Amino acid sequence: MNEVQQKLLRQLPDVDHLLQRPRLLKWQEKTSRKAVRDAVRAVLDRRRQAILDGQATAPFSADAFDQAVIACLQHEKTGHLRRVINATGTILHTNLGRSVFSPELARHIADVSCHYSNLEYDLPSGKRGLRYDHVRSLICDLTGAEDALVVNNNAAAVLLTLASLTAGREVVISRGELVEIGGSFRIPEVIEQSGSTICEVGTTNKTHLRDYEKVIGEKTAALMKVHTSNYRIIGFTETVSPAALAELAHTYDLPCIHDLGSGLFVDLERFGLPHEPTVREALEAGCDVVTFSGDKLLGGPQAGIIAGKAAYLQTMKHHPLLRALRVDKMTMACLEGTLQAYRNDTARRHIPTLRCLAQTKEEGRQRAVQLLLKLEAAQLPADLELIEVDDCIGGGACPDVSLPGWAVTVKVEDRPPEKLAEQLRFTEVPIIARIVHDRVVLSQRTIGDDEFDDLVRMLGRVLNS
Incomplete structure (x- = not known):
């Protein structure tokens, strides 16, 4: 020293x-x-x-x-967990919390959270109730299911389903559907943790109905289908439809379980996007139990939803694992509000995820121009440009779908884009952006209307510092 x-x-x-x-x-x-x-x-x-x-x-x-x-x-x-502005153009950004909620829904969650609630109390009878009853009838109405149940995520939904219906026996599943579901967790591992045994059939790219039928035996507990929502195999391929698999399962008096992954209540073709199977379609095809996520294409909270035949759901409701997987009052309040928006046909207006998915290219351009005008009015020391971009859905959903959109790019003399992007992450309200062709890109699709002013203010602080 x-x-x-x-x-x-x-x-x-x-x-x-x-x-x-x-x-x-x-x-x-x-x-x-x-x-x-x-x-x-x-x-x-x-x-x-x-x-x-x-x-x-x-x-x-x-x-x-x-x-x-x-x-x-x-x-x-x-605090460490905080709000950020998602300017990446990825709607269901897993690292940024996936779905966001409308102010109306946030107020409903806050009201339930800040006061006592009838979470497990039946108001008409004055006796103890079931927390699942708050959303059960909504899910059944929207999907056509006989009964429904909610746990903390879709992996938990699959785990509870298999632990209740197939433990100690075999689950028949196509080799091409043994997917990794994120965070290095894989469907085979979830099946094994349920106490069930995997019976793989077919090949990675081709599985026929006869492949399932020839392995059915005394140890078989169920036939299972997994929708490969987070990747695509194209070319020389063949898969068995849910309807055909369900018919085969029922021939042998077996349940057909369908893990949809990203659950949907509306047909994406309404928004000019490729078709994705809805929950109702899976149930109408004859599947006995369908599991799906609440926080992906549905646009709600993190939750795993199980819908299907009442007899199978009753078995799950009495399984001891349900206690470990149950959801709290905030999740229940958020899910109920999300489902009500679907039932009342106001989902496109009140669910931000659907609003982002449904945005037309012209709507995107108008919002990008609005953002550009605000940035120009702030007289920031930067080169600003309006450009066309390809946004994406994210969240392991529709991996091959690009969403044509618009964005504003920012370039600052003598400041590398990587440095600018880093500085934006350290503002009072962090801005998460992407870099394309040496420019920081701010995609309007995932920036809320109420966030434009915050974005301009934070960018101004960084550029004028």
Whole structure:
């Protein structure tokens, strides 16, 4: 340690002295003495280490120290999990929380969360009720199912279904449908954890109905189909339809289980997109149990929904695993509000995911022009340009579908796009963008109307700093 470093270290005041500074005393009134003391110690430790590393050479500044402590306190107050602006154009961005909710739905969730609720209380009878009854009839009305159940995600829905109906026996499934569902979890692993045995049939690209039939025996508990919603095999392929598989299962008095992955209540062809099977279609094809996600194409909360024949659902409702997989009141409130929007035929207006999916190219252009005008009005020191882009659905849904859209690009002289994108992530309201051809791209599709002003303000802070 040299003489300069020793001098700088001696300049550092003690914690109690710093806690008496006026600005920090005000923060002790806002938070607590402990919170401010912890922040002071953290900033002192950083300053001390910077001196030892030779990175700090300026004399100690009390005002600068105050500001660093306040910044630390503000960061702690904000929390680690926070709101971001999704400017990537990926609607169901798994890393960014997938579906977002409308303000009306958020108010309903807040109202239920901030007060006691009738989660498991039947108001008419004054006796204990079932939490699943809040959404059961809605799901049945929308899908045509006899009964329905909700757990915490679709993997849990598959796990509970198999643990209840096939444990200790064989599940027959096509080799081409043994998919990885995200986070390195795979359908074969979920089946094995249910206590069931996998019986693979067919090949990766071709499976015929006779492949299923020739393996059915005394150990067979169910025939299972998995919709490969997160990838596509094209070319020399063949799969068995849900209707054909269900008919075969019923011939041998077996249940047909269909994991749809991304559940749908509306036909995407209404929005000019390729057809994806809906839950109602799967049930009308004869499938006995259909499982799907609540937070993908449905546009609701993270949940796994099970719909199908009442006899099979009753077995699941009495399985001890259900207790470990059940959802809380916030999920139930959010799912109920989402389902009500579908029942009332207001889903396109009130479910942001559907609104993004249904956006036409001209609607996208109008919104991009609106964003560009706001950015230009702020007189930012940057080159702005309106461009056409390809957005995507994301969330492991419709992987081969591109959504023609519009975006505003930002280029700053002497500032690499990677650096600008990084700086945008560290603003008060972080902006997550993509980079195309050395320009930062802000896709309007996934930016809410109420976020345009925040985006302009955050970008202005970064560019003018």
